[in-house]
Amino acid sequence: MGFCCSKLFYSRKVDCSLFGGPPLKPAPKCQNNENESPEDKIKPDPLDPKNIADSIIRLEELKKASLSKTKHDSDEVLEQALSILRHTESIISSIRRASVGMVSEDIEAQTMISSVEDTPKAVKEWLAATFTKQIFGRRQAVEPPKFRSIVQAVRASMYVDKITRKTSQAPVDVSPATLMLQDQLNNWDIDVFKYDGLTGNKPFRGLFGEVLRRYGLVKRFKINLHNLENYCALVENGYNLHGNPYHNAIHGADVLITTHNLISSTGFASWMTDIEILALLFSAMIHDVEHTGTTNNFHICTSSPLTIMYNDRSVLENHHISSAYRYLDQPDSNPFDKLSKDDFREMRGIAVEAVLGTDMSAHFTQIKNMQNALFNPSTVNRNTAMTLILHCADISHPTKTWGLHKKWTDNLMEEFFCQGDKETSLGLPNSPLCNRTETLVPESQVGFIDFIIVPSMNLLGDMFDALLLLQNEEANATGTKSVNYKKVDRPWDNRLSENRKRWKELVTPKDETPVTPAVNGRVKEEETESVKEKVSHPPTKKNSTTDQPSSRKSSSQRNSQTDAPSSLNGGPKILEEDPKTVSSPTATGQSAAVVGACP
Numbered sequence: 001m002g003f004c005c006s007k008l009f010y011s012r013k014v015d016c017s018l019f020g021g022p023p024l025k026p027a028p029k030c031q032n033n034e035n036e037s038p039e040d041k042i043k044p045d046p047l048d049p050k051n052i053a054d055s056i057i058r059l060e061e062l063k064k065a066s067l068s069k070t071k072h073d074s075d076e077v078l079e080q081a082l083s084i085l086r087h088t089e090s091i092i093s094s095i096r097r098a099s100v101g102m103v104s105e106d107i108e109a110q111t112m113i114s115s116v117e118d119t120p121k122a123v124k125e126w127l128a129a130t131f132t133k134q135i136f137g138r139r140q141a142v143e144p145p146k147f148r149s150i151v152q153a154v155r156a157s158m159y160v161d162k163i164t165r166k167t168s169q170a171p172v173d174v175s176p177a178t179l180m181l182q183d184q185l186n187n188w189d190i191d192v193f194k195y196d197g198l199t200g201n202k203p204f205r206g207l208f209g210e211v212l213r214r215y216g217l218v219k220r221f222k223i224n225l226h227n228l229e230n231y232c233a234l235v236e237n238g239y240n241l242h243g244n245p246y247h248n249a250i251h252g253a254d255v256l257i258t259t260h261n262l263i264s265s266t267g268f269a270s271w272m273t274d275i276e277i278l279a280l281l282f283s284a285m286i287h288d289v290e291h292t293g294t295t296n297n298f299h300i301c302t303s304s305p306l307t308i309m310y311n312d313r314s315v316l317e318n319h320h321i322s323s324a325y326r327y328l329d330q331p332d333s334n335p336f337d338k339l340s341k342d343d344f345r346e347m348r349g350i351a352v353e354a355v356l357g358t359d360m361s362a363h364f365t366q367i368k369n370m371q372n373a374l375f376n377p378s379t380v381n382r383n384t385a386m387t388l389i390l391h392c393a394d395i396s397h398p399t400k401t402w403g404l405h406k407k408w409t410d411n412l413m414e415e416f417f418c419q420g421d422k423e424t425s426l427g428l429p430n431s432p433l434c435n436r437t438e439t440l441v442p443e444s445q446v447g448f449i450d451f452i453i454v455p456s457m458n459l460l461g462d463m464f465d466a467l468l469l470l471q472n473e474e475a476n477a478t479g480t481k482s483v484n485y486k487k488v489d490r491p492w493d494n495r496l497s498e499n500r501k502r503w504k505e506l507v508t509p510k511d512e513t514p515v516t517p518a519v520n521g522r523v524k525e526e527e528t529e530s531v532k533e534k535v536s537h538p539p540t541k542k543n544s545t546t547d548q549p550s551s552r553k554s555s556s557q558r559n560s561q562t563d564a565p566s567s568l569n570g571g572p573k574i575l576e577e578d579p580k581t582v583s584s585p586t587a588t589g590q591s592a593a594v595v596g597a598c599p
Contacts, residue, residue: 120440123447126432181210188261188491189401192254201240203253204232208285211260215269217278221339228335234327238289246412247291252284258393259284266464266488271471272386275343279350280386284393286324287355291316294419296361301428314359321355350383357387358394363452366391370459377466385463392460398445398453398499399492405499409445442506449500457492464488 177198184190196203209228212218218225239249259280263269269277292299292306299307299315310318325348328334336344357366370388373380397408420434433439465487472485 119447120443122432122438122440123444126444127447127451175206177206178210181206185210185214185257186261186264188265188399189404189495190257191404192250192257193404193407196250196253201249202233202236203249204236204256204285205229207253207256208232208281211256211281212278214260214264215274215277215281217274220274221278221336221343224335224337227332227337230330230333231327231335232285234330234333235286235289235324238323238327239291241290242293244291244293245410245414245418246408247288247293247415251408252286252288254397255287255390255393256281256284258396259390262389262393262460265491267468268389268464268488271467275346276350276382276386279347280354280390282347283351283354283386283390286351287320287358287390287394288316289320290323291320293415294422295431296359297431298419298423302426314356314362317356317359321352324351324355350386353383354387354390357391360395363391363456367455367459370463374462374466377470380463380467385467388460388463392456395453395456396492398449399457399495401495402499402502405495409441413439413441442503445503446500446507449496449503454496457490457496461488461490 175198177195180190180195180198192203195207199206209218209223209225209232212223217223235252236249239247239252263272263277263280272280296315298304300312304315306315306319328336336347339347366384366388370380370384373384397405400408416431416434416439417436420430420436423430423434433444468488469485
């Protein structure tokens, strides 16, 4: 029996006639055949789950053929072979996530980044350092539950009115912030900076409750509104604890609104259960609470108390989720006290995995795992899907209008520069893109959009389409509903294309002399002419931008400008002119902004 199973598992040349069934088609040519072409010698990847699934299908067909004959032994052998293959499939999936996901995929991602010729070295180093695991492994999460029943999944008709509704009659004493939410909460390009100003820098107290009401979750889970307001106040204070230019309450509110729009505008909320929606929205709100304004690598290099507490693994992400749940223990601050133990446990499990999934060093592993899972959408893990949604919302500001994207990159640039200043004072080398005088901002923006944002958002859209199509097919099969599925709208595509074009126009041409990097985003106008005279090979193309400086300032010149004013939250100023009229980047283009979110 063991010999037969081994033969079935390791050999593709199994004749059904041995078991009384029809013979198989001719087997592929043997590798030892001298007439075999090189293409015939290519073997499928043994670790590819799709190949294992195909093997199971072939053996299922083999079993059906053998059952037409009354041979007990053949049936028993095939049952054993199927059992072995199913067990092997689960093992290979685990190995692929734990081993290949952490090592091979990172090597593949780093190789891909390094192989692009027109990407500056500094940008490659930042992408590799931020979005791959060069040193530290990933936490091995407990396997979350698989797909639930179709009864729980198909709820689209229940949410259409709840998600898109607007208050038919506004209250008499409604605030401007509340009116803005009622009108623009479902707007992909809502100006969260304006909303934060209307709330007096307290964005969550009205926002979180309004989002929960849109899905009917306040009544469903008997949310305590008094405790909800107290909890949101604790979250706001936590976000603003360190005075970060970027990782503050405005960023948290933006990610919450973006997460809401991702699941509502695409209809993906119908795929989720009530407790999953609550957990995902909660995760979005608290995902960066008490962020220190520095990266995980900075904490590790400086052996900070947080690093010691969390053993160098997803230091900040562990701290965010820990802080959020500590707030729930404060007096009159637990809005979820009416949840059942099972619901609270499930909500916590989703929130922990989703927030830990915002660790940027796990990016390529996360993307690769979802790509593999979409070969068979029915195997997609629910928690993994929700984690990808939050991760994409966390890094989504390049998908918004240029004005919003510019503000976000302004703020993040200053936060990176502050870390670079701390590193210099401690005698540490500057982390990628944290040097005030050498950062290549337009190049880094283009690289971030090309390597990180576009693939991530495309995969997210593919995931929405695959899972909603599967849900629709199951609903049609059961008679729950009969509707032809239409692919989800992707409002981010046009924004990404426009923003990439704007940054691409600011990239320094290779045949031109590097421009002078600005200190704090400004260059004194009176120095422009004197700097121009020192340029030995000025650009041949002349227009209104020839008055821009085109050589590096001395250290004394840079030091004389350290007190220059900045444009936003102490951050550097981004070029205000229309980039369509600029033929070469200005000094501000070199240090105006930085891409994405800190790791």
